[in-house]
Amino acid sequence: RKEVEQDPGPFNVPEGATVxxxxxYSNSASQSFFWYRQDCRKEPxxxxxxxxxxxxxxxxxxxxxxxxxxxxxxxxxxxxxDSATYLCVVNMEKFYFxxxxxxxxxx
Amino acid sequence: xxxVTQTPKFRVLKTGQSMTLLCAQDxxxxxxxxxxxxxxxxxxxxxxxxxxxxxxxxxxxDGYNVSRLKKQNFLLGLESAAPSQTSVYFCASSxxxxxxxxxxxxxxxxxxxxxxx
Numbered sequence: 001r002k003e004v005e006q007d008p009g010p011f012n013v014p015e016g017a018t019v020x021x022x023x024x025y026s027n028s029a030s031q032s033f034f035w036y037r038q039d040c041r042k043e044p045x046x047x048x049x050x051x052x053x054x055x056x057x058x059x060x061x062x063x064x065x066x067x068x069x070x071x072x073x074x075x076x077x078x079x080x081x082d083s084a085t086y087l088c089v090v091n092m093e094k095f096y097f098x099x100x101x102x103x104x105x106x107x
Numbered sequence: 108x109x110x111v112t113q114t115p116k117f118r119v120l121k122t123g124q125s126m127t128l129l130c131a132q133d134x135x136x137x138x139x140x141x142x143x144x145x146x147x148x149x150x151x152x153x154x155x156x157x158x159x160x161x162x163x164x165x166x167x168x169d170g171y172n173v174s175r176l177k178k179q180n181f182l183l184g185l186e187s188a189a190p191s192q193t194s195v196y197f198c199a200s201s202x203x204x205x206x207x208x209x210x211x212x213x214x215x216x217x218x219x220x221x222x223x224x
Contacts (some may be wrong), residue, residue, distance in 0.1 A: 004149075034212065043197055043215035044150070087149070094165070095140075095213060097150040 003027060004090050007008050007099035017078050021101045023088030032091035033064055035073050037084045038100060044087055047073075077096045078105045109133050111216035119222045120188045128183040128219050130182050138201045139181040140165070140213065141173060143194040150197065157204060188223045195220050198202030216219055 006023045013019045025033075033050035048055065050062040050071050061074040073081055083105045088098035111132045120126055132137065141153040152165030154173040162173045170192060172184045181200075185192060199213040 008147075025123075041218075043217050045215070046212040049212070094152060097142075099147060099149040 001036045003087055003092065003096040004098040006101050008086050008099055008101060009101040010104060012104045013077060013078055013104055015025070015080060017105075018074065019078060019103065020072055020074045021086055021088075021103075022070050022072050023098050023101075024068075025088075025090045025096075026069070027090070027092050028066075028069060030069075030090045032094045033062075033071050034089040034091070035060075035062055035071075036087040036089055036097075038087055039084050044097075075103075078103075080105050080107060111198055111200055111214050113216035113219050115198075115219060116217065117220045119224065120185075121224050122189060124188050125184070125186050125190075126188065127185075128196055128198075128221075130181045130200075130216055131179055131182070132181075132198075132200040132214070132216075133179060133204075134202070134214065135178070136198060136200035136202050137178070138204055139175065140199045140201075141171070141181065141183045141195045141200075142197045142199065143167065144197060145194050145219075153183065153196075188221075190223045193221060 035047040036044040037047045038044040050064050059076045063101045064073045085100040085102050087100045090096045114129045140155040142150040144150050151167050156162045156175040159178040175180045196219045199215040201213045203211040
Protein backbone atom coordinates (compact mmCIF):
# COMPACT_ATOMS: atom_id res chain seq x y z
CA ARG A 1 0.00 0.00 0.00
CA LYS A 2 1.31 3.45 -0.89
CA GLU A 3 2.05 5.80 1.98
CA VAL A 4 0.05 8.58 0.31
CA GLU A 5 -2.78 8.13 -2.16
CA GLN A 6 -4.61 10.68 -4.24
CA ASP A 7 -7.28 10.59 -6.90
CA PRO A 8 -5.31 11.47 -10.04
CA GLY A 9 -8.31 13.12 -11.69
CA PRO A 10 -8.36 14.90 -14.01
CA PHE A 11 -10.75 17.44 -12.58
CA ASN A 12 -12.12 19.80 -15.23
CA VAL A 13 -14.14 22.61 -13.70
CA PRO A 14 -15.52 25.91 -14.98
CA GLU A 15 -14.19 29.22 -13.76
CA GLY A 16 -15.78 30.22 -10.48
CA ALA A 17 -16.51 26.67 -9.39
CA THR A 18 -15.57 25.14 -6.07
CA VAL A 19 -13.47 21.99 -6.21
CA UNK A 20 -12.17 19.68 -3.50
CA UNK A 21 -9.37 17.14 -3.47
CA UNK A 22 -8.79 14.41 -0.92
CA UNK A 23 -5.68 12.53 -0.01
CA UNK A 24 -5.30 9.54 2.31
CA TYR A 25 -2.20 8.48 4.20
CA SER A 26 -1.32 5.12 5.65
CA ASN A 27 0.76 5.90 8.72
CA SER A 28 -1.25 7.15 11.67
CA ALA A 29 1.98 8.44 13.24
CA SER A 30 2.34 11.06 10.50
CA GLN A 31 2.50 14.54 11.95
CA SER A 32 3.07 17.07 9.21
CA PHE A 33 1.02 17.57 6.09
CA PHE A 34 1.30 19.84 3.09
CA TRP A 35 -0.23 20.65 -0.25
CA TYR A 36 2.17 21.46 -3.07
CA ARG A 37 1.32 22.81 -6.48
CA GLN A 38 3.15 21.69 -9.60
CA ASP A 39 2.71 23.42 -12.94
CA CYS A 40 3.35 21.53 -16.15
CA ARG A 41 7.07 20.79 -16.56
CA LYS A 42 7.94 22.81 -13.48
CA GLU A 43 9.08 22.02 -9.97
CA PRO A 44 6.69 21.49 -7.04
CA UNK A 45 6.10 24.52 -4.87
CA UNK A 46 4.56 24.71 -1.44
CA UNK A 47 0.94 25.84 -1.57
CA UNK A 48 0.13 25.52 2.11
CA UNK A 49 0.79 23.52 5.23
CA UNK A 50 -2.14 21.68 6.78
CA UNK A 51 -2.77 22.21 10.47
CA UNK A 52 -4.86 20.07 12.79
CA UNK A 53 -7.46 22.78 13.25
CA UNK A 54 -7.69 23.40 9.52
CA UNK A 55 -6.42 26.54 7.85
CA UNK A 56 -7.36 28.94 5.13
CA UNK A 57 -5.32 31.03 2.74
CA UNK A 58 -7.51 33.20 0.58
CA UNK A 59 -9.55 30.93 -1.67
CA UNK A 60 -7.80 27.81 -0.42
CA UNK A 61 -8.83 25.80 2.63
CA UNK A 62 -6.99 22.77 3.95
CA UNK A 63 -8.43 20.28 6.43
CA UNK A 64 -6.95 17.36 8.32
CA UNK A 65 -8.95 14.39 9.59
CA UNK A 66 -6.67 12.29 11.75
CA UNK A 67 -9.31 9.73 12.65
CA UNK A 68 -9.88 8.85 9.01
CA UNK A 69 -6.30 9.65 7.97
CA UNK A 70 -7.04 12.03 5.17
CA UNK A 71 -6.39 15.61 4.26
CA UNK A 72 -8.36 17.76 1.90
CA UNK A 73 -7.91 20.89 -0.17
CA UNK A 74 -10.83 23.08 -1.13
CA UNK A 75 -10.48 25.73 -3.82
CA UNK A 76 -13.25 28.29 -4.05
CA UNK A 77 -13.98 30.58 -6.99
CA UNK A 78 -11.58 28.72 -9.27
CA UNK A 79 -9.38 30.81 -11.55
CA UNK A 80 -7.78 29.80 -14.83
CA UNK A 81 -4.43 30.22 -13.08
CA ASP A 82 -5.36 27.45 -10.62
CA SER A 83 -4.87 24.89 -13.39
CA ALA A 84 -2.03 22.67 -12.17
CA THR A 85 -1.33 19.39 -10.44
CA TYR A 86 -1.80 19.39 -6.68
CA LEU A 87 0.45 17.12 -4.65
CA CYS A 88 -0.38 15.85 -1.22
CA VAL A 89 2.72 15.51 0.97
CA VAL A 90 3.04 13.75 4.31
CA ASN A 91 6.03 14.01 6.61
CA MET A 92 6.82 10.66 8.27
CA GLU A 93 10.47 11.37 9.07
CA LYS A 94 10.83 11.68 5.30
CA PHE A 95 8.62 13.48 2.85
CA TYR A 96 6.20 11.20 1.02
CA PHE A 97 4.52 12.61 -2.05
CA UNK A 98 1.24 11.60 -3.59
CA UNK A 99 1.08 11.16 -7.35
CA UNK A 100 -0.91 14.36 -7.68
CA UNK A 101 -4.38 15.43 -8.76
CA UNK A 102 -4.69 17.26 -12.05
CA UNK A 103 -6.95 20.31 -12.18
CA UNK A 104 -7.96 22.19 -15.30
CA UNK A 105 -10.10 25.29 -14.92
CA UNK A 106 -12.09 25.95 -18.08
CA UNK A 107 -13.13 29.45 -19.22
CA UNK B 108 18.91 34.55 -3.88
CA UNK B 109 18.83 32.04 -6.69
CA UNK B 110 17.34 29.40 -4.39
CA VAL B 111 17.99 25.90 -5.73
CA THR B 112 19.55 25.54 -9.15
CA GLN B 113 20.20 22.42 -11.21
CA THR B 114 22.43 21.75 -14.18
CA PRO B 115 21.93 20.61 -16.82
CA LYS B 116 18.24 21.22 -17.61
CA PHE B 117 18.10 18.54 -20.30
CA ARG B 118 20.31 15.64 -21.26
CA VAL B 119 20.17 12.65 -23.57
CA LEU B 120 22.44 9.71 -22.83
CA LYS B 121 23.10 6.39 -24.46
CA THR B 122 22.85 3.24 -22.40
CA GLY B 123 26.06 2.71 -20.45
CA GLN B 124 27.18 6.33 -20.46
CA SER B 125 27.83 8.16 -17.23
CA MET B 126 26.94 11.64 -16.10
CA THR B 127 26.69 13.88 -13.05
CA LEU B 128 23.80 16.14 -12.17
CA LEU B 129 24.68 19.18 -10.11
CA CYS B 130 22.46 20.81 -7.53
CA ALA B 131 23.37 24.05 -5.79
CA GLN B 132 21.55 26.03 -3.11
CA ASP B 133 22.36 29.42 -1.66
CA UNK B 134 20.04 29.30 1.34
CA UNK B 135 22.58 27.73 3.71
CA UNK B 136 20.36 24.67 4.10
CA UNK B 137 21.78 21.63 5.85
CA UNK B 138 19.49 19.09 4.21
CA UNK B 139 19.47 18.24 0.54
CA UNK B 140 17.59 15.62 -1.45
CA UNK B 141 17.47 14.04 -4.87
CA UNK B 142 14.13 12.82 -6.21
CA UNK B 143 12.98 11.34 -9.46
CA UNK B 144 9.50 11.87 -10.84
CA UNK B 145 7.88 9.42 -13.22
CA UNK B 146 4.33 9.40 -14.58
CA UNK B 147 1.92 7.76 -12.16
CA UNK B 148 4.66 7.24 -9.55
CA UNK B 149 4.95 10.55 -7.82
CA UNK B 150 8.22 11.86 -6.46
CA UNK B 151 10.52 9.18 -5.09
CA UNK B 152 13.55 9.86 -2.93
CA UNK B 153 16.83 8.60 -4.37
CA UNK B 154 19.42 9.83 -1.87
CA UNK B 155 19.62 12.58 0.68
CA UNK B 156 22.16 14.39 2.80
CA UNK B 157 21.90 15.71 6.33
CA UNK B 158 25.02 17.82 6.08
CA UNK B 159 28.33 18.36 4.37
CA UNK B 160 30.18 15.10 3.92
CA UNK B 161 27.20 12.88 4.76
CA UNK B 162 24.81 11.03 2.48
CA UNK B 163 22.14 8.38 2.92
CA UNK B 164 20.00 6.15 0.74
CA UNK B 165 16.41 6.91 0.00
CA UNK B 166 13.65 4.83 -1.50
CA UNK B 167 15.22 4.08 -4.91
CA UNK B 168 19.04 4.41 -4.62
CA ASP B 169 20.17 1.62 -6.95
CA GLY B 170 22.17 2.80 -9.95
CA TYR B 171 22.92 6.21 -8.41
CA ASN B 172 25.68 7.66 -6.28
CA VAL B 173 25.86 11.01 -4.55
CA SER B 174 28.39 13.30 -2.94
CA ARG B 175 28.16 16.35 -0.71
CA LEU B 176 31.67 17.76 -0.57
CA LYS B 177 30.43 21.30 -0.01
CA LYS B 178 27.38 22.35 1.98
CA GLN B 179 25.85 24.18 -0.95
CA ASN B 180 26.31 21.44 -3.54
CA PHE B 181 24.79 17.98 -3.89
CA LEU B 182 25.85 15.85 -6.84
CA LEU B 183 23.97 12.91 -8.30
CA GLY B 184 25.93 10.48 -10.43
CA LEU B 185 24.85 7.81 -12.86
CA GLU B 186 27.78 5.48 -13.49
CA SER B 187 26.19 3.39 -16.24
CA ALA B 188 22.92 4.84 -17.43
CA ALA B 189 19.99 2.55 -18.22
CA PRO B 190 16.71 3.31 -20.04
CA SER B 191 14.89 2.77 -16.71
CA GLN B 192 16.63 5.91 -15.46
CA THR B 193 14.81 8.07 -17.98
CA SER B 194 13.01 10.50 -15.72
CA VAL B 195 12.78 14.03 -14.41
CA TYR B 196 15.20 14.57 -11.54
CA PHE B 197 14.51 17.17 -8.87
CA CYS B 198 16.87 18.40 -6.22
CA ALA B 199 15.46 19.91 -3.05
CA SER B 200 16.78 21.44 0.14
CA SER B 201 15.44 22.30 3.56
CA UNK B 202 16.70 24.09 6.63
CA UNK B 203 15.48 21.48 9.09
CA UNK B 204 15.14 17.72 8.75
CA UNK B 205 11.75 16.20 7.95
CA UNK B 206 11.00 15.37 11.58
CA UNK B 207 7.47 14.60 12.50
CA UNK B 208 5.71 17.80 13.41
CA UNK B 209 8.03 20.05 11.50
CA UNK B 210 6.29 22.48 9.19
CA UNK B 211 9.50 23.38 7.40
CA UNK B 212 9.14 22.95 3.69
CA UNK B 213 11.42 21.71 0.98
CA UNK B 214 12.51 24.02 -1.82
CA UNK B 215 12.88 22.45 -5.21
CA UNK B 216 15.14 23.16 -8.14
CA UNK B 217 13.72 23.43 -11.68
CA UNK B 218 14.51 19.83 -12.56
CA UNK B 219 16.67 17.95 -15.06
CA UNK B 220 14.97 16.00 -17.83
CA UNK B 221 17.08 12.95 -18.60
CA UNK B 222 16.48 10.55 -21.44
CA UNK B 223 18.49 7.35 -21.73
CA UNK B 224 18.35 5.69 -25.13
